[in-house]
Amino acid sequence: MLENRRFVIIGFFAIVGIIYLLRLFYLQVLDESYSIVSSSNSIKRVIEIPFRGQIYDRKGKLIVYNTPVYDLLVTPYKARVDDTLRFCRVLGIERRDFDSLMAVASAYSRAKPSIFLRQLSKEDFASIQDIMVDYSGFEFAKSSLRTYTAPTLANTLGYVSEITKTQLEKQEEPYYRQSDYIGQSGIEKIYEQELRGKRGTKFVMQNVNGVYKGPWKGGELDTMAVAGENLYSGIDLDVQQYADSLMVNKVGSVVAIDPKDGQIIAMVSAPTYDPKILASRYFSKNYAALARNPYKPLINRPIMASYRPGSTFKLIQALIGLDEGVITPNTGFSHAGAPVGCHNHPGTGTVALGVMHSCNPYFYNVFRRMIYNNDIKNTFKASAAGLDEWHDRVSKFGIGQRLGIDLPSEYRGNLPDKKYYDRFYGEYRWKFSNIYSLSIGEGELLITPLKMANVAAIIANKGYYYTPHIIHSIGDKHRTNPEYLVRHETDVRPEHFGPVIEGMIGAVEGGTARRSRVEGINIAGKTGTSQNKKGDDSSIFIAFAPVEDPKIAIAVFVENAGAGGSAAAPIATLVIEKYLTGKITNKGLEESMLKANLMNKVVLTGQQKAALKDTATVKSSDVIKKPLLPKKQ
Incomplete structure (x- = not known):
């Protein structure tokens, strides 16, 4: 027994010794890392x-x-x-x-x-x-x-x-x-x-x-x-530069989307700057100069700036109203009894005419019917129940939420519901008279330009959209993000889009956007005017084209530029023509938009004006102040 134990102990130590010898052989002969460390004076990693x-x-x-x-x-x-x-x-x-x-x-x-x-x-x-x-x-x-x-x-x-x-x-x-x-x-x-x-x-x-x-x-x-x-992006570099040029000396955004797949064609945030100035060794100095600029060129306005959508929101109201059955394509309303004013136009006997003339009383009545489900009683409970149902329908258009674009800091916006007004006014302390401004895209509604470009894409597709995205594929194998292949439904039936699109075509051909027609291209569009607390209203226009086979959906926002037909619509239609045909036929309109300087309409505080004077020009360029047209090939 004692003899056997002795052999076990000797065997154990022999095994340990062999392990140590093998480890030493590995470290000295096979493993190079220790050799590298010991030679650190002559060998550098x-x-x-x-x-x-x-x-x-x-x-x-x-x-x-x-x-x-x-x-x-x-x-x-x-x-x-x-x-x-x-x-x-x-x-x-x-x-x-x-x-x-x-x-x-x-x-x-x-x-x-x-x-x-x-x-x-x-x-x-x-x-x-x-x-x-x-x-x-x-x-x-x-x-x-x-x-x-x-x-x-x-x-x-x-x-x-x-x-x-x-x-x-x-x-x-x-x-x-x-x-x-x-x-x-x-x-x-x-x-x-x-x-x-x-x-x-x-x-x-x-x-x-x-x-x-x-x-x-x-x-x-x-x-x-x-x-x-x-x-690999969906950006069209020539169209992007052209849109940049149209937005020089203006504050706002241009967002163009391919409605068939959600790829972003162009995305302008104005004023902008030359990206190379933040890629130089003078990064800190240049970034500080841009950060001090009161026009805020570092803000990515297409996804971060918030606006009231104005009359462009009437398109959503019409579509939901038709789908809910509170109106038909031939429903008409008079202006009598509506607390909102209207433009000087003929009667609005159909949905298409309501869209074409952007009739405020018309959409006041549409919204009122939706909130009360055609049972017009001005009570809190009816308003609350109807508002939440309306909120759920509108949210399917991407309003009040992040769309999920592949850019950081996308703004959610605001789509009010019952809880929102309960917090604001107190429970059971508000009614329809407190919320009717939502009917014409005002009040507490807040959206981004990207969202309204996406609404144009939804209407172009007659009811659905793909998540807007900049990058469509990655690497040599062109991998795609499966999330961008998912079709998002609004649950509005396709047949209800016809009257709305008819009205949008009418707005371009003879309505609020008639200045911006393009020969040979059938455009469906809608102007909007977003109210501001300070300064002039902001100009908005959304559109898609060609109507028969949509290839581009677009939203243009120009701050403090007035009515939608004054600045936003001309810029949008010029970009549409550039993308679809590669040329511009209305040279007069192009020249007027390139030369238009609307920066002075943006209201600045005294402190901001002082900052503007104090903002030194950065090394390469600061805010881009002259047209940057794409070079001719």
Whole structure:
């Protein structure tokens, strides 16, 4: 028994010894990592930053690409600069900049390299590369600069900038490091994981002075950086630039959608700026200048600005009224007894005429019938029950909710219901007389331009829509987001769209938007005038075309421009013609819209006016102030 135990103990220690020997063999012979660490004085690990994915328009034209640049890094404890003034002259910086940059690098780490100067061009790098050998502690790293083929889509594309301390701390996986760039807004933020690619690693040999001596072990341990995936958008770059030009010296939005699939054709937020100014080493200075501008060019108005929809909302009222059966296509109303005024037009004996002439009393009566379900009794309970049912029907048009576009910070808007008015007035303390302004798209209703462009797409499709989106496919295999293939129904039967579309055609041919007819294109449209507490009303127009086979649905908002037919409708129809035909026939209308300056109609406070004077012009450009027509090919 004792003899057997002795063999067990000897066997146990023998096994442990063999395990240790095998582990030692692996570490010394097979595993290269310890060899790399022990050779850290002569072998350097270099992280290869991949190019971000490129972004294309619907015709395959590049919108965003990358330009190779170089970053200058410093390791403070190794840094030796005997002649600081000469060093500053070489880099083209001031002495105070040098002191500031060194202080920031030292605060980060004295032993680790960090960014000293970003985005040196190939020419700058070539001119100073040999000179920098004299300054130990400094090294170059390859990088890239986001570059744009046209000064457009600034808010939609977004920008990349250095990752913040908070973002570093909150990252779920340890991918990003100090000084890395990350998408901060727009498409760059939403598609960060697809765009960023995968890092590579190289091991290089260097002498005691840090001079490169070639790859270590012939590069057999290196891993290649993998570029980010390309994104393919529905944007038509030529149409986008044209729409930008029409919105110069105006405040507002243009949103154009392909109703067949929800792809965004153009998205203008005005005033805008050249996106390259936030892709330069002067990011902080340029961003601050844009942030101080009182016209707020950093706000992405198509998805963030909120307006009352005005008369464009009457289209939804008509469709729901027809579907609920409270009116028929031939229902007419007089102006008598309505607390809302109307335009000087003939009688409104049908739904189509009500839409064509944008008759306020007509839609007051339609809304009243819906709320009371044709039983006209001005009681709270009837108003509350009818309002909630109306709210549920309207919400199916995407009103009062986020549509889910692939952009951050989409505004929900406001679609009031019983609970909303209970909070505002108190329970059982409101009735129809408090809410009738909803009938003509005023009151507490708030929408975004994107939502109204989507309403135009719904009417073009006779009852459904696809989630509006900028990017339709990703990568070489053109992967699509399955959410963008889902058809969203409004539950309004297709036959009810005929009278409404007839009225929209009438509005363009001989009604409130007759100034904006286009020869050869059958357009269905509706003007709107959104009331403002300060300044003139805002001009709104939504439309789709051609009626017989819709290819574009559009919404245009121009702040403080007055009636919908004055500015929004002409801009919308010019964009429609440009997209469908590639040319413009009404040169007089085009010229008047290109020249129109409506910025002075926007009401600014005294503080905002002072800020406008104080806002310095940024390095490349500030707010775009002149037409940027696409170049002729």
